[in-house]
Amino acid sequence: MRWAGCCVAGLLLACCAAASAADEAWPGGPRVCxxxxxxxxxxxxxxxxxxxxxxxxxLDFVRRKFALPDNLAFSLEGLSPGDRKLAAVYxxxxxxxxxxxxxxxxxxxxxxxxxxxxxCRERPLPADFAxxxxxxxxxGGYALTxxxxxxxxxxxxxxxxxxxxxxxxxxxxxxxxxxxxxxxKGVRDEVGLEAAAFLCYMGRxxxxxxxxxxxxxxxxRASGAFHSHAxxxxxxxxxxxxxxxxxxIARPDTPHVSMIPGAGAPRE
Numbered sequence: 589m590r591w592a593g594c595c596v597a598g599l600l601l602a603c604c605a606a607a608s609a610a611d612e613a614w615p616g617g618p619r620v621c622x623x624x625x626x627x628x629x630x631x632x633x634x635x636x637x638x639x640x641x642x643x644x645x646x647l648d649f650v651r652r653k654f655a656l657p658d659n660l661a662f663s664l665e666g667l668s669p670g671d672r673k674l675a676a677v678y679x680x681x682x683x684x685x686x687x688x689x690x691x692x693x694x695x696x697x698x699x700x701x702x703x704x705x706x707x708c709r710e711r712p713l714p715a716d717f718a719x720x721x722x723x724x725x726x727x728g729g730y731a732l733t734x735x736x737x738x739x740x741x742x743x744x745x746x747x748x749x750x751x752x753x754x755x756x757x758x759x760x761x762x763x764x765x766x767x768x769x770x771x772x773k774g775v776r777d778e779v780g781l782e783a784a785a786f787l788c789y790m791g792r793x794x795x796x797x798x799x800x801x802x803x804x805x806x807x808x809r810a811s812g813a814f815h816s817h818a819x820x821x822x823x824x825x826x827x828x829x830x831x832x833x834x835x836x837i838a839r840p841d842t843p844h845v846s847m848i849p850g851a852g853a854p855r856e
Contacts, residue, residue: 627812
């Protein structure tokens with residue numbers, strides 16, 4: 589999720605079930621994943637105020653889900669004016685009762701669908717929301733990964749019936765398309781990384797390719813950071829996504845947590 593920040597790479601295989609399977613997928617099993625995750629945290633912690641807003645929002649979600657230290661919490665400190673405007677658009681991700689702010693004019697349609705799902709408790713979804721997500725899914729790339737995000741946010745907010753034939757079929761089709769991207773592109777590609785990440789968020793870890801765990805292990809730099817491609821720039825987005833995956837492997841029993849604080853709570 590490059591625009592909103594959010595997102596993870598493929599991998600939680602049989603290691604989520606048997607220790608022997610985990611050891612085969614990742615030598616050392618969950619313990620090694622936990623150690624690699626700690627190295628990523630150590631790299632991220634002193635750089636939180638250097639991150640763009642999307643990476644900060646995603647890191648805050650990972651912090652909440654896995655009870656990481658508070659020094660990884662979301663902050664507006666150090667954000668550029670442009671990122672502050674973007675933070676206001678996604679304010680519901682860090683302020684439970686924040687009101688919707690219109691996105692910039694240049695925002696693509698898939699971002700607008702993200703926001704429709706994010707604020708659907710106050711503003712009902714349009715009647716054509718499911719067909720819009722299906723068209724978005726068909727475009728692939730970030731449009732596909734954000735279709736998954738919008739679908740899950742609408743579900744977390746209680747705005748759709750996930751057991752209805754319409755939404756079950758759409759969710760299955762989105763997950764299947766993302767699994768194909770994760771297999772084709774792998775964790776060294778930004779879209780493949782995000783596709784695998786959002787499979788985790790949708791509760792579809794079983795669709796992740798087995799080889800992703802080995803790819804992820806080889807992608808961590810000596811510094812503790814991750815980069816989905818050969819770049820000298822800090823991989824904030826990639827590192828947060830990979831941290832999420834590592835913790836999913838190391839702590840497979842962690843329950844689902846929404847990216848939206850307070851999602852699912854009774855409406856006032």
